[in-house]
Amino acid sequence: MPHTLEYPGADGVGDWDSLYRARGEEVQAQRSIFTGDVLLEVDVQSIGETRRLSVMVLQHPCALRTNGVDLQPRLIVAEVRDHPILSTQQWTGHFRKMPLPELIPSGHAESRHQAALFTEMYLASPDALAAATRVACLSQAGVNLLMQRWVNHNSRMVAPTWQYQDVTSAAFDEADLIEEWCDERTGAGLSVHEATVEVMKWLREDIDGVSTRQNRLEEAQQRSAVRSEMRVKLRSLR
Numbered sequence: 001m002p003h004t005l006e007y008p009g010a011d012g013v014g015d016w017d018s019l020y021r022a023r024g025e026e027v028q029a030q031r032s033i034f035t036g037d038v039l040l041e042v043d044v045q046s047i048g049e050t051r052r053l054s055v056m057v058l059q060h061p062c063a064l065r066t067n068g069v070d071l072q073p074r075l076i077v078a079e080v081r082d083h084p085i086l087s088t089q090q091w092t093g094h095f096r097k098m099p100l101p102e103l104i105p106s107g108h109a110e111s112r113h114q115a116a117l118f119t120e121m122y123l124a125s126p127d128a129l130a131a132a133t134r135v136a137c138l139s140q141a142g143v144n145l146l147m148q149r150w151v152n153h154n155s156r157m158v159a160p161t162w163q164y165q166d167v168t169s170a171a172f173d174e175a176d177l178i179e180e181w182c183d184e185r186t187g188a189g190l191s192v193h194e195a196t197v198e199v200m201k202w203l204r205e206d207i208d209g210v211s212t213r214q215n216r217l218e219e220a221q222q223r224s225a226v227r228s229e230m231r232v233k234l235r236s237l238r
Contacts, residue, residue: 008141032179036137041054042131043124068200100115148161
């Protein structure tokens with residue numbers, strides 16, 4: 001049986017909060033730019049012009065960076081606009097967008113609910129993203145739904161979200177570790193970039209002649225051990 005586009009929630013009841021890891025003031029500056037991040041007032045490039053728009057980052061986590069630290073020179077983003085809230089049944093039909101219900105929960109009625117439009121694509125530079133205001137980060141479930149819809153838009157293939165979980169969970173956990181490391185180390189006076197370089201060096205350190213901690217994050221059963229090791233290392237740096 002062909003798989004259908006999924007929605008956040010169960011039994012026909014939407015759980016919009018489950019889409020988001022953080023919104024508004026919950027978003028931490030120490031968190032690396034990640035798939036599904038929503039940013040305001042971004043200068044983006046189109047054919048022959050520059051525009052300033054609200055956008056969502058679309059690229060897979062593994063395609064965002066050149067070396068684990070620095071973003072690619074150009075990143076694919078989709079415009080984010082006000083959009084009426086969709087029922088759970090409507091999520092299947094609106095395949096050319098990623099609905100973002102209650103993206104701005106405290107906003108005016110017309111701006112609370114938005115959507116990223118896959119038909120309105122642009123390129124954004126790292127500097128443009130750094131100068132913008134990030135207002136939301138998707139949860140892992142939200143990233144999986146985004147990937148499902150983005151791939152479906154481009155290929156008309158629908159893969160279940162658990163398959164995207166398999167290929168994004170290690171990157172999501174790595175982003176969590178980097179955020180925790182940067183939160184600790186910026187408190188000690190390092191810049192976010194310096195802390196990110198430091199943690200990536202630690203994650204990519206050869207630990208047994210065969211693997212690195214970054215490699216071990218690919219195995220779900222190893223992730224808690226890597227997190228524990230990281231916290232021990234952080235304590236040693238205080």
